Amino acid sequence: MxxxxxxxxxxxxxxxxxxxxxxxxxxxxxxxxxxxxxxxxxxxxxxxxxxxxxxxxxxxxxxxxxxxxxxxxxxxxxxxxxxxxxxxxxxxxxxxxxxxxxxxxxxxxxxxxxxxxxxxxxxxxxxxxxxxxxxxxxxxxxxxxxxxxxxxxxxxxxxxxxxxxxxxxxxxxAGSTGLTISLTGKTSHAAHPDAGINPAFAIARLIESLPKLPEQLQGFALVTVIHAEIGSLAFGTSAGKGSLSLTIRAFDQNDLERLISMITEEAKRIASVEKLSCEFSFVESFAxxxxxxxxxxxxxxxxxxxxxxxxxxxxxxxxxxxxxxxxxxxxxxxxxxxxxxxxxxxxxxxxxxxxxxxxxxxxxxxxxxxxxxx
CATH class of the missing domain: 3.40.630.10 (Zn peptidases)
Structure with a gap:
């Protein structure tokens, strides 16, 4: 042909x-x-x-x-x-x-x-x-x-x-995966945020800390924040839910798996301090x-x-x-x-x-x- x-x-x-x-x-x-x-x-x-x-x-x-x-x-x-x-x-x-x-x-x-x-x-x-x-x-x-x-x-x-x-x-x-960290606290009136549990502080801390985690690895690795969401556009309400989405990548499979483990541990730790429940969902995972x-x-x-x-x-x-x-x-x-x-x-x-x-x-x-x- x-x-x-x-x-x-x-x-x-x-x-x-x-x-x-x-x-x-x-x-x-x-x-x-x-x-x-x-x-x-x-x-x-x-x-x-x-x-x-x-x-x-x-x-x-x-x-x-x-x-x-x-x-x-x-x-x-x-x-x-x-x-x-x-x-x-x-x-x-x-x-x-x-x-x-x-x-x-x-x-x-x-x-x-x-x-x-x-x-x-x-x-x-x-x-x-x-x-x-x-x-x-x-x-x-x-x-x-x-x-x-x-x-x-x-x-x-x-x-x-x-x-x-x-x-x-x-x-x-590189290997890579998408990860969404979902945090659940308690919604309250915006006039009484102390009556609720707002995930905003936890998400702010995660945005700051997670991209620095690859520094602890020998080889190339990268954490990119791609999306964050807190509550909804309701000015009388203090948010009770939020999520943070990341893309994680590395040149070595062991580094990739270690980095994922470090991220989930850090997220659980911060969620625990802030009295939030924490769930993880992975998408588009490539070895x-x-x-x-x-x-x-x-x-x-x-x-x-x-x-x-x-x-x-x-x-x-x-x-x-x-x-x-x-x-x-x-x-x-x-x-x-x-x-x-x-x-x-x-x-x-x-x-x-x-x-x-x-x-x-x-x-x-x-x-x-x-x-x-x-």
């Missing part, structure tokens, strides 16, 4: 975005594409709308997995490509349409020439943007049929030269994306064999990727592919995946697959 067919597929996917948990039409489009390729096995409804296509070699060997993401973002596209999103308030502004197309291109190569050894699994993951999809896939009993020896993924990177490969030993991208040395050796060997420009990034990326959970469960490798120095940043309403990267991505993934599976 030609590059123009893959480009056309990417633009159709771009026109028809579906957000996390709603990717059924996208999954059907991917399924239609693969049915023509006759994979040896197809797994549907994996962790929700997820799909896996298995290409088997004639001899025993390793099982390698290549992952793409199905979901788009709940953001209105304001760029004007001819294939602009046709769904109001939803758009592929992270490049998952391109990542899917690259894996489809890899499927074509594997269908034309089956791997010699082991198996290659092409995985299309739902709900990457919310940090829920990888967990659902790993928890799905069907996944046990395809537990990989190695897992690989890429992400396009605006701000880096087009086609440039961005690699890293160890941590590639640290860590590159395994052996998987890195395989991938980087294949990349060098293609004669491509590679740079080693000195620091991990501060953003998070749901692929991190795969990297915590099997030897994995995540790398970046430059999408242009002038390309709008990910999640910006004018972002659009560069079609020129499709061929590059397919070549790299096929190089890695042939190295593992022949």
């Amino acid at each position: 030609s590059f123009s067919t893959l480009k056309n597929l990417r633009q159709i996917l771009h026109q028809n975005p579906e957000i996390a948990g709603e990717e059924s039409v996208t999954a059907t489009k991917i399924l239609d594409f693969f049915e023509k390729l006759n994979p040896d096995q197809i797994i549907q409804n994996l962790g929700g709308n997820g799909l896996a296509f298995i290409f088997e070699g004639g001899n025993p060997g390793k099982r390698s997995l290549f992952r793409a993401e199905l979901d788009a973002l709940p953001i209105q596209e304001i760029g004007e490509p001819t294939y602009k999103s046709q769904t109001k308030g939803k758009a592929h502004l992270c490049g998952h349409d391109g990542h899917m197309t690259i894996i489809c291109g890899l499927g074509e190569r594997l269908a034309a020439q089956r791997p010699e050894n082991g198996e290659v699994v092409l995985l299309f993951q739902p709900a990457e943007e919310t940090g829920e999809g990888a967990r659902r896939i790993l928890d799905d009993p069907q996944f046990q049929q395809i537990t990989p020896d190695y897992a690989f993924a890429l992400h396009n990177l605006p701000g880096f030269p087009l086609h440039q490969l961005v690699t890293r030993k160890g941590t590639f991208a 640290v994306s860590k590159n395994d040395p052996k998987a890195a050796e395989i991938a980087e060997g294949a990349i060098k064999g293609l004669g491509m420009e590679v740079i080693e990034k000195p620091e991990p990326f501060r953003w998070s990727e749901d692929f991190g959970l795969f990297s915590q469960s099997c030897p994995s490798y995540l790398f970046g592919l430059g999408s242009g120095e002038d390309c709008p940043q990910l999640h910006e309403p004018t972002y659009d995946f560069p079609d020129e990267l499709i061929e590059t991505g397919v070549r790299i993934f096929e190089g890695i697959a042939r190295k593992v599976n022949g």
Whole structure:
């Protein structure tokens, strides 16, 4: 199949975005594409709308997995490509349409020439943007049929030269989680605040103290206050409820878990002093994306064999990727592919995946697959 067919597929996917948990039409489009390729096995409804296509070699060997993401973002596209999103308030502004197309291109190569050894699994993951999809896939009993020896993924990177490969030993991208601390006291008349328990003082203390906690850790970590709410706009009332929301991130999984523990302990301590009850809710949790040395050796060997420009990034990326959970469960490798120095940043309403990267991505993934599976 030609590059123009893959480009056309990417633009159709771009026109028809579906957000996390709603990717059924996208999954059907991917399924239609693969049915023509006759994979040896197809797994549907994996962790929700997820799909896996298995290409088997004639001899025993390793099982390698290549992952793409199905979901788009709940953001209105304001760029004007001819294939602009046709769904109001939803758009592929992270490049998952391109990542899917690259894996489809890899499927074509594997269908034309089956791997010699082991198996290659092409995985299309739902709900990457919310940090829920990888967990659902790993928890799905069907996944046990395809537990990989190695897992690989890429992400396009605006701000880096087009086609440039961005690699890293160890941590590639931070782990992160959203946390809301809900505090409950007692509402009273604003004329008699002493008759109530107002969480305002506790929230003020938490806003001041929590962002300083990462100073107690050796590695990079960050606590960002993103939202605070106290009572309601009722001038005769002293608030009895409030909440504080944070994003917590770190480059090391142990640091991330320790920081979460420090935050919850500090919040409980302050709540107790102020006689407030305290509850925690976590959302959008992403594990640290860590590159395994052996998987890195395989991938980087294949990349060098293609004669491509590679740079080693000195620091991990501060953003998070749901692929991190795969990297915590099997030897994995995540790398970046430059999408242009002038390309709008990910999640910006004018972002659009560069079609020129499709061929590059397919070549790299096929190089890695042939190295593992022949």
